[in-house]
Amino acid sequence: MTDDENTTTAGRIAEAIGERIISGELQPDAPLRQDHIAREFNSSHVPVREAFRQLQAQHLVVAVPRRGVRVAPLNINSVKEIAEMRAALEVVALRNAAPKLTSSHLARIELALIEGDTAQTIQEFEMANRAFHHALVAPCAMPRLLASLDGLQLANSRLVFAMARSSGWRPRSNQDHRLILQALRARNVDQACSLLARHIQTIERLALSSS
Amino acid sequence: MTDDENTTTAGRIAEAIGERIISGELQPDAPLRQDHIAREFNSSHVPVREAFRQLQAQHLVVAVPRRGVRVAPLNINSVKEIAEMRAALEVVALRNAAPKLTSSHLARIELALIEGDTAQTIQEFEMANRAFHHALVAPCAMPRLLASLDGLQLANSRLVFAMARSSGWRPRSNQDHRLILQALRARNVDQACSLLARHIQTIERLALSSS
DNA sequence: TCATTATAGATTATCTATCATAAACGGTTG
DNA sequence: CAACCGTTTATGATAGATAATCTATAATGA
Structure with a gap:
């Protein structure tokens, strides 16, 4: 991975x-x-x-x-912090990745999307989720940015698992993912970026409301 | 420090x-x-x-x-990468810090600004520069974000020293800093954020053009 | 009596010193 | 060019020393 x-x-x-x-x-x-x-x-x-x-x-x-x-302790403030950091950085990464997206990249993104649809456990879903976001930004070729995002994704996964454990909360974000892929296929980078930012902030709001 | x-x-x-x-x-x-x-x-x-x-x-x-x-090697692409990451993250940090800014915070920011004016060597200037940006975002109380920004500031300093060494390049950004402080004093957070983002991107452009 | 403090022993982190192994580098030679 | 050999170096094991922390018990004072 x-x-x-x-x-x-x-x-x-x-x-x-x-x-x-x-x-x-x-x-x-x-x-x-x-x-x-x-x-x-x-x-x-x-x-x-x-x-x-x-x-x-x-x-x-x-x-x-x-x-x-x-x-490391798990405090509720870090949910907001990680979401804001991810939203800001993933948009930068996507904006740099978008011009370099080939059809094989798009296929890889769609594969992660399908894996999210067929996921049975929350572990499988979260793995597909990570794969989707990673595939989305990987072509930007900015190693430091990608390393930061990997760390934030891991921290995010930790929060997701903790919330699933404590309150049975389960994220559903494949519809958002689908819309982002659609915008990218249409070469509408601005819309893809704004969908992505909104998507990440939405997850934060769901998580905080369920706690 | x-x-x-x-x-x-x-x-x-x-x-x-x-x-x-x-x-x-x-x-x-x-x-x-x-x-x-x-x-x-x-x-x-x-x-x-x-x-x-x-x-x-x-x-x-x-x-x-x-x-x-x-x-670690120093390649020209990392200038752009670090600038984009800083611009994105510092804006997030400033937006969260702004509502919490007290007059003592503002005084500390101004102190760093004055130290930048009176700096004689590039080392002193860069130290004051770091202090300014740190004071600007510190009140946001987001430890992970602040740690990321510290790392990016250090990487940025390394680039500044390398360019000063190779081409005598010297950054002048205190005017930008002054305008940001002015906007914060006027409680105009949006303007302060846009000035900050533009400021960081400007440094990147100067650096790339002088290489 | 009860709560606080003092103390002794066990546990643990931190670091040193030395050694063993294996991989990489540099040169020589076939 | 390719195979070989010795040196350097990274990696890790082991044993031990020191110091800080924790725990539990004992002593002290209100």
């Missing part, structure tokens, strides 16, 4: 722990003890510490010196 | 190396050997590796497994 092979031990550990945090298997504020994790992954504490730094940069854990690392 | 005391060895190393990269003392693509750095800071290689991960997250170095770490 992400991209790199993660040939290094620290990278593998960071990915595994990160998935647990996003899925909700690791609860907010849960302490992460480096020696336990090292034992679990048959490694020493050195790669674990490196993995912690990586997760810290993704805002998935918080570290306080001499007191170790905990799963 | 940043905020934390950096009581940990890895944090100190990351900060020191980061400053060298931003100032241009460490050239793009220069290899960073962990054992050399460990000797320099009287530490072992373990904290150095943690510092590398932190710098990697800031996009100041690139790491390829089994081949170590190098100073």
Whole structure:
């Protein structure tokens, strides 16, 4: 999904722990003890510490010196923050990606859309959702922007899973997605951008109202 | 400047190396050997590796497994990318900060403006520039957004120092800053936001035309 | 008595030192 | 050009030291 092979031990550990945090298997504020994790992954504490730094940069854990690392807390304000950041950045990315969109890109976007339609579990739906938004902006070829958006998408997924767990809330956004694809096919970039911004803000509003 | 005391060895190393990269003392693509750095800071290689991960997250170095770490390259495309990201995110931050701006906030913004006027070296000017933009958005109280903007400001400073070094280019933006402060004093948030966005894009255009 | 403080022991993070392994680089030679 | 070899280097393991934190118990004072 992400991209790199993660040939290094620290990278593998960071990915595994990160998935647990996003899925909700690791609860907010849960302490992460480096020696336990090292034992679990048959490694020493050195790669674990490196993995912690990586997760810290993704805002998935918080570290306080001499007191170790905990799963980052989940507060309601971050829903709004992440939505606003995503709305602003995805529009920039889409505006830069749109002129470079080929028919094969459009096909990939539509594929993610269909996968969202046929998704049975919320995990499958969220994976398709990530794939859609990623395919939408990937052609912009702005690596730093794409990395930021990947991080925001992961944080967003974490919030979605947490809300699904606590209140059975389930996002429905494929109709929005379909309209965005339609606007792009019609080469109407302005409309696609405004639909995208509205779409992301709508998700935020739904999430906040259901809490 | 940043905020934390950096009581940990890895944090100190990351900060020191980061400053060298931003100032241009460490050239793009220069290899960073962990054992050399460990000797320099009287530490072992373990904290150095943690510092590398932190710098990697800031996009100041690139790491390829089994081949170590190098100073991140400086390419002309990243000027545009960083400017577009900053313009989009700073506007979001300012819009959220504006309603919370007190007179003491405004005084702090003006202080940074004056420091920019009296700056003698480009280092002083850039420090005042960072202080201005930071003071402008800090009251928004969105930690993730502020962290992103800090990273983008650092990347921007690195570009400024590199261009000052290669072509004697020197940014002049205090007039823009003054107009933004004026609009905020008049409680004209929309105008302040549009001035800010235009300001950041103008810097990008100047930079690209002088290269 | 009850609440607060002090203290001792266990746990844990942080870092050092040394070693082992493997990959990459540089040169030489077939 | 390609195969080989030694050096350098990244990566990780292991053992141990230090210091900070936590916990539980004991002591003190109101």
